[in-house]
Amino acid sequence: MHSTKHNRRRGALRAVAVAFPETVRRNQWWEDHHPALVANAREATLAKLWDNFADPSTLGAYDRAFAPYLRDPWRGTVERRVMGPEDTARSLSARAIREAMEAGGYGPDDIDLILVNALRPDSHVVGDAAFLVGELGLRAPAIDFETACSSALVGVHLASDLIAAGRYERILVVTCCTYTRDVDQADSFSWFLGDGAGAMIVEAVEASPAHEGLLAAHTIPTVETCGAFAYHLELVDGAPALRIVGNKKLAGRSIRDHSERYLRTCVDGALSEAGASLSEVDFLVCNTPTAWYGPFCADVLGFEGRFVDNYPRFANCGPALWPNNLHTALCEGRVRPGDLVLGYSIGSVSTACAVLLRVGEVAVGAQP
Template sequence: MKAGVGIRALALAYPETVRTNDYFRTNHAQVLAEAQQKSLSRVWSPHKTTESARDIFNEEMAPFLDDPFRGTVERRVLGPGESVYSLELRAAREALAAAAMTPGDVDLLLCTSLLPQAVGIGDAAFLAKDLGLRGTAWNFESACSGALVGLQMACSLVRSGEYRNALVVVGCSYSQNTMETDSLGWTCGDGAAAFLVSSVPEGSGVLGFKSLHTAETCGSLYYEMVAEADQAPRMFLKANPQAGKSLKVVSESSLRASCEGAAQAAGVSLEQIDFFVFNTPLAWYASFCAKTLGVSLERTINTFPLYANVGPVLMPTNLYHAAQAGRIKPGDLVLLYTIGSVSSAGAAVLRWGEVALGPSPVAEPPPVGAGHWRPGAR
């Protein structure tokens, strides 16, 4: 049996500013009136891409097609004096505090964000400096699968004996990289997460991984430098007209391969999994994943109504709230699944242990269950 390695502590950091749909109704009424011709509606509209008798993705998306926000309810966005880096630093400090560890206990820091404050360099070395770490610090990138890839790298390096304690930090600043006048940004928010990976009792921790590339989505989403009037040029997220079709195809093909592969690597079946944590970049994504795998919605969680799409922070956010609500308990088998465009998709199976949690970023936890809600009016 492999030496036990897993998550020892998990923390989230989100901005205080909450932006509801009324913000866009008030400030961008013309864009809203033309919503069906804008990016969001073009990307997430029905695409016939499968020969199977049942198209679960389109079925689960259908109730949201009359909603110009595609099911988005709230987003937490950076306010004055905040940055993705400040969120990353706060999450890292709270993960250390939850684990009762000092910076001197951490000998490896792994960091990824969309996009980092230090574009072209990454935030890892800055975090190491401000945290007072003495070990090494690396940047990496795998889009919305960043947290799972960071977990896999950290577990492998700790299990090898090369490092003892690894701190993984992920951040997202979509509100800074999407235009308010582009409806694609209406589904996006900001946030950060951090988790500590260390040795855990044998038989617990991460038991198996499976990862796949998502090269089929190359070109679907991309960043473009744009100079707005009287402002410095910034990188903005864009989508090509075929983005929805290619992302849907990958969603259908990678989900089962990743989850079944991770279960096989762990020596278990999907039927033995107690709880499933899918990343939720769309209002209907958890429900799509659950129905594709034949999993009860009561064995999943969907925090999209609270946070919208926060890229690599999605999976640790869902995992945190599932643990906080007591929906996963020590000894449970948990499956994590993430998918990122122009990067990777993957899954991990772990036996949940005694994981310390940082303070909750929201006063009211997300509702129990996933996929039960439908478009709101807020």
């Protein structure tokens, strides 16, 4: 999947906002409610889904980044946002959309297309897109799409390409994660998961080297991770319920063994398309599905200190990870107008994607 860099138009980010549940669940919650689970995890040393690696000094970048967390049962997770009984994928997505539109000064008639991702949506098979249009009083067509944790970045890529093709002037991309409603809190897997949503507005600008916008993109499949995670239907308290299930043998190993190749392939492809080099890039915005993934990416690419890692505060909130890190970078002034930003996101059982974008004036919603 490649962007049409020779067209006269491209998509530029105009607004970014995030929304999270109010409930913050810290590690102490499991100490209080499931003490035996925590004690067993400490005794076992390693979390149930991750492999025990050899001496990190003899291994590659991924294992070096992972090494500091070998003896931490929480694997660097400090807190996560957890959906309450009134929260839904649609309510989180709607909050993020309202924040982005208000920040950017947009009304219902200003959006031409909405790209909606939820992992997972509130109903089975049918996505949340049409429901959100109705709830928010928008006038644009809405399309559901899904490519797991890389959805936000792929959504920006798709939006820019549709704008470059002349189809639309302004596209809203919203991504949402609802992991915690589908995981047993008495399972240590729940320690690493959180919920949240992000919304971004992409607008048409003139395509020239000096102007802002998405300059290039490169997306590849992550087929080696197929089977690492899945949703299964199980009986919970006598009723059928979806549960996220991780393959103990495959999950950690497949991500570890292929992460560096995915990263380099996507980044090299995007840079080549743009005719740029890493030395020209000002900042890295990557997704952070684990505590060590951001440091790993920064180490491989040479961006030490020039990236944002929200994992300790929000844990793995899937497709909301990338917009949340971008939002933080903008709010803290670490990414400024004129900066050349490298975006990268990996999704299990889906795709990995890198984009190169020149940032202009971007309106931001409130910090969570």
